[in-house]
Amino acid sequence: MTVAETHALERAPDGRAGPGLLGRLRERQARRDYEASIVAYAEAVRGAFREACTGLSICHYVQVAAGVTIRTPRVGEVRVGPPTSLTVELLPGQEPRDFTAKENGPRLAHTLGAHGLRVEPIAGRWVRLHLLDADPLRDGFGLPPAVVHSGSEAVVLGRTEDGVTLGHAITDPAHLAVQGMNGSGKSVFTYGLLAQLAAAPDVLIAGSDITGLLLGRAWDGTIHRAHQVTGTADIAAHAVLLEDLVAEMDRRLATIPPRQDKIVPSAGCPTVLVPLEEFPGLLRAADGLPRPKRGEGVPVGDRIRAAVLRLLSEGRKAAFRVLMLAQRFEATAVGGGYARDQFALRLSFRVPADSLEMLHGTDARALGQEHANADPGVAYLSGLGRDCQRIRVPYLGEYGEYVDRVQRFGRRAES
Numbered sequence: 001m002t003v004a005e006t007h008a009l010e011r012a013p014d015g016r017a018g019p020g021l022l023g024r025l026r027e028r029q030a031r032r033d034y035e036a037s038i039v040a041y042a043e044a045v046r047g048a049f050r051e052a053c054t055g056l057s058i059c060h061y062v063q064v065a066a067g068v069t070i071r072t073p074r075v076g077e078v079r080v081g082p083p084t085s086l087t088v089e090l091l092p093g094q095e096p097r098d099f100t101a102k103e104n105g106p107r108l109a110h111t112l113g114a115h116g117l118r119v120e121p122i123a124g125r126w127v128r129l130h131l132l133d134a135d136p137l138r139d140g141f142g143l144p145p146a147v148v149h150s151g152s153e154a155v156v157l158g159r160t161e162d163g164v165t166l167g168h169a170i171t172d173p174a175h176l177a178v179q180g181m182n183g184s185g186k187s188v189f190t191y192g193l194l195a196q197l198a199a200a201p202d203v204l205i206a207g208s209d210i211t212g213l214l215l216g217r218a219w220d221g222t223i224h225r226a227h228q229v230t231g232t233a234d235i236a237a238h239a240v241l242l243e244d245l246v247a248e249m250d251r252r253l254a255t256i257p258p259r260q261d262k263i264v265p266s267a268g269c270p271t272v273l274v275p276l277e278e279f280p281g282l283l284r285a286a287d288g289l290p291r292p293k294r295g296e297g298v299p300v301g302d303r304i305r306a307a308v309l310r311l312l313s314e315g316r317k318a319a320f321r322v323l324m325l326a327q328r329f330e331a332t333a334v335g336g337g338y339a340r341d342q343f344a345l346r347l348s349f350r351v352p353a354d355s356l357e358m359l360h361g362t363d364a365r366a367l368g369q370e371h372a373n374a375d376p377g378v379a380y381l382s383g384l385g386r387d388c389q390r391i392r393v394p395y396l397g398e399y400g401e402y403v404d405r406v407q408r409f410g411r412r413a414e415s
């Protein structure tokens with residue numbers, strides 16, 4: 001036993017076993033050293049924050065008699081984490097998002113030795129900046145085998161960086177655009193979405209899928225299967241299906257009851273979700289077909305474009321929701337800029353920076369570079385009153401699990 005250990009085991013004055021005088025002195029010293037190190041660390045964070053704000057121009061330049069002086073947002077409490085956080089008072093005219101605008105977020109975080117930064121408005125002009133040690137979306141999460149019992153119940157879309165689970169009811173008046181490069185996770189996301197909706201008695205999943213994986217065989221025996229067209233052997237069949245859906249939409253629009261401006265979905269008149277898997281591929285295949293001679297009909301590609309445009313522009317009131325999937329939402333590839341503008345809910349898995357901006361607007365420009373290398377299942381979501389935010393979508397599992405869930409939960413066709 002060392003001398004230090006002997007002292008530490010001395011008896012306390014009241015006779016109870018515990019640290020003796022020397023031990024207590026050492027404890028006190030250790031506590032003081034620790035507190036001093038915290039104060040020094042907090043000062044270092046304050047200094048680094050001030051310098052980063054100056055470097056990134058998150059500051060005010062004030063003219064004084066001696067020249068120009070720089071004011072940076074005042075740091076209040078520094079809380080040692082992990083994750084470390086600091087309260088900051090915004091300067092007049094500043095907004096919480098100024099800390100993350102452009103590339104400020106990652107640059108501030110890196111100066112402060114962190115991976116990322118999250119800004120939490122507290123009250124008045126005060127915000128709390130959380131310095132994240134790691135990407136909060138690094139870990140995936142599974143999609144439990146749960147289904148909704150009505151289209152008005154929210155399906156799980158994903159989880160935000162703050163750990164909030166985002167839901168979306170398919171009855172909300174929004175068409176959905178999903179883009180992502182090969183292997184970015186858009187199919188797995190869509191499997192999860194459709195599996196959650198497969199059992200709802202007031203939802204019909206009717207769409208087109210040239211891959212034959214999302215729709216088709218997996219849905220055999222369900223009520224939805226008769227309303228799905230797959231493969232590339234008969235591209236005209238995709239046009240026929242979409243035109244049938246437009247005819248049903250027209251019928252619904254013509255029968256909206258008086259004093260109502262939209263269809264209220266029910267089991268008899270379900271919300272029709274129209275997945276269009278790899279839609280640019282469908283258009284390419286259709287445009288590659290021989291064109292009919294003059295006066296002998298409309299080219300299949302044009303028929304598909306016209307039908308989808310009508311579903312997009314008029315379908316919301318008739319309880320039609322289009323779910324379009326593409327590697328990238330270039331206007332020409334998805335039926336035109338007007339068609340693209342109809343998507344109220346937009347989701348981008350890993351895509352090049354210009355594709356992200358194309359779908360989410362210029363606000364997303366700053367996010368582009370990082371997102372071009374995003375992990376599978378990590379996406380940007382915007383629309384329905386939400387700012388563009390980064391989420392992780394749930395992982396349903398391998399393809400076989402999707403087929404199993406559709407077969408287990410999918411509403412059966414009446415025999």
Ligand SMILES: Nc1ncnc2c1ncn2[C@@H]1O[C@H](COP(=O)(O)OP(=O)(O)OP(=O)(O)O)[C@@H](O)[C@H]1O
Nearest residue numbers: 140181182183184185186187188376377393394395
């Ligand atoms: N949410 C997720 N969490 C974790 N891993 C995922 C997630 N989504 C997808 N992955 C992984 O990424 C792989 C590719 O996903 P997916 O097939 O959905 O990509 P994709 O964008 O549809 O590609 P493609 O256009 O080639 O079909 C999956 O096999 C899975 O291993």
